Amino acid sequence: MDPQLPQYKKLYEDLRKQIVDGIFKEGDLLPSENELCSLYGVTRPTVRQALSSLVSDGFIKKHQGKGSIVHKLPKGIGILSIAGTTSALGAKNIKSKMLEKPSVGQWPDPFMFPLNDAEKRAGCVQLSRIRYFNDRPIFYDINYLPNININRFTSRTFENKSLFDILRVNYGIEIIGGEQKLRAILSDKKLSDYLRLGEGMPVLHLERHFDTSRPGYSIYSSIYCNTMDQDVYGIF
Amino acid sequence: MDPQLPQYKKLYEDLRKQIVDGIFKEGDLLPSENELCSLYGVTRPTVRQALSSLVSDGFIKKHQGKGSIVHKLPKGIGILSIAGTTSALGAKNIKSKMLEKPSVGQWPDPFMFPLNDAEKRAGCVQLSRIRYFNDRPIFYDINYLPNININRFTSRTFENKSLFDILRVNYGIEIIGGEQKLRAILSDKKLSDYLRLGEGMPVLHLERHFDTSRPGYSIYSSIYCNTMDQDVYGIF
DNA sequence: TGACCCAACATGTATTTACAAGTTGAACTT
DNA sequence: AAGTTCAACTTGTAAATACATGTTGGGTCA
Missing domain, CATH: 1.10.10.10 (Winged helix-like DNA-binding domain superfamily/Winged helix DNA-binding domain)
Structure with a gap:
């Protein structure tokens, strides 16, 4: 490399x-x-x-x-660490589907993490997708990227590709850390539709803030995870 | 020190x-x-x-x-890292109540993590408690300790004390790491009773395996967390 | 005044060396 | 034969040093 x-x-x-x-x-x-x-x-x-x-x-x-x-390789989904979801289960079992074409817009208000002025001014690119393991929908995630120096981003295709890989290869942006908030929620109609669950079923909700190697540039994700069949795994 | x-x-x-x-x-x-x-x-x-x-x-x-x-001090409950729950919120807002007198018994079967022969033979001490933040029940946890060289453990009192502190002070056992599994579940009757929730409400379930400084000695916890008011927070 | 340059200082990476402390197994002693 | 001791090997902690790389701000030059 x-x-x-x-x-x-x-x-x-x-x-x-x-x-x-x-x-x-x-x-x-x-x-x-x-x-x-x-x-x-x-x-x-x-x-x-x-x-x-x-x-x-x-x-x-x-x-x-x-x-x-x-150590034994983790059996669950290693989403708690930075390595992401692919490390444990192997990329070959993962497929992802974009829900709509990525588009530039404003930040949701209120937003899950505080934003600085530069981020607010720039607006954000929003990408939502569903990720499947062994053809079962496990994740529904919405990713927010500040619209700063990421030209031609919206025209790229993300099917079955890692968002982080694209950022690293095309823009030289590496994830170097972050913070996250977790909670358990009940699935609403949209979620139960996306994750093929009944309504009122338990879903793990993660809100994540990634720091990158580009100073001042952060990425945000809101991830809904169906943990009925597959645990989320982490070490500490 | x-x-x-x-x-x-x-x-x-x-x-x-x-x-x-x-x-x-x-x-x-x-x-x-x-x-x-x-x-x-x-x-x-x-x-x-x-x-x-x-x-x-x-x-x-x-x-x-x-x-x-x-960095800013985490606002939520920092249970994902080893430091435990007290670091972020401050010990003064935390109270805990034992649900029953700790007692020696057999391991549940099946158990959340694989056990080795020595652990199985020894049986385990089981402690369950509810932890309150600002007088609201947030955690219901069950802790399992192998019954190996922890004499007079069951007779000690744990009200408002850290289990880990007692292990460290009285037995010289320090937590050096571990692994955990997370999932979202629905509260059953017992959980909703303990956590003062309705039935069928979302609850975060953590199963944790702690490694200690005593070789071969592990501690296990099953933690149910009400995340309605307070997020679980972590960095990575 | 404005743009540029660069010295000073920050952390990042890497080498070399030394001793402390836990583990293991072979050799020795009883 | 069984138990003990100890040497050899492991990782843990710590020092002293060197250079690379990113950041900042002041001084210089146009």
Whole structure:
């Protein structure tokens, strides 16, 4: 990929891939930190930086005196962490359908998070879609992007593509963190229609605020999740 | 407290306290890493280790070239992170009531997480309680502790005390991480009674598995949360 | 006055070195 | 043979250093 990627990130991606691909299985011991140093030609702090990311993403656990043990891959939907929804279940089981053509408009008022003046002035692009796992609708989400330097965005197509991937590839915008609010709600008519649920069924509602690598540029999502068949999973 | 606490943890606790106490306010710039080095007589890697914990706990954000900016204190209930529920709202607004005397018994079957043989053999101590914020019931939780080397546990009293604090002070057990599953459910008769909700209202259900500093010793919680008035908050 | 440049300072990445502390298993002692 | 000790290996903590990269504001030059 990018040859300018920091070494610890390359090591992180490499080890993560080997875990996801099953080369390292649940319960396996990773090579020791010193072995990884030799294998990848880096020093121990660099290795530890990569391993600590794997820990916080839930891929391994470290035990002093023993080593780094591969954690079981999460069974549920890992939406609570930054990695997004595709990491756990595998992108191949996911399909998404846009509900309407993305369009520029005003922010809803009131909005779920406070907006600064620049964001308010610019207005926002709004994208709503339904995401399916194994052909069952699990997510209905509405995404709000400030209309700042994202020309030709509305004309792009998002079917079965990751919004974050498009932002990263086409605009160099990376998600670096965020905050979220959770609550349980009852499905109304629209929700029960979109998620193929009865009315008055329990739905998990997430409101998320993403920070990006572009200073001052934030992305917002309101996500409704059917948790009847599939839990939402996270580590801490 | 403990004079053997690692330096980076002392610095973390010190800065965290200053943020919670309002000495550093939202939007303030923390002293730069080099200034903190001088102030606390440690080196930059140590300072950075402390700051990175503050970042992952959502207290600050770092900006290359600018500094570390104090984040707003979360408004909702910060149960998604390890810090627990008391950090955001302040312990003074929280009361808890035990529902029955803790007692030793068998694990429920099926159980929300897989148990190993030692845990199954030992049986478990079960504690259920309701937690109130501003005299309104928000949480109903059931906690399961393996009955291994926790003598005289059932006779202690937990009213208005943190379970984790008791474990730490009396048994030297610290929570070091864990995993959780989330879903939205409808309140049944018991839940609506405990949480003062109507039946068929939406409730957030968390199932949590805590790892502790005692090897092989895990704690489990099933938490039902009324999110009608108060969101659950998290960062990522 | 306005645009540009750049020095000063912030955090990010990386190396090297050292010692502390937990775990394991083999060798030794009884 | 069983229990103990200890050496070797693991991760944890910490220091000192160097350079890269992003931000800011003041000074310079047109």
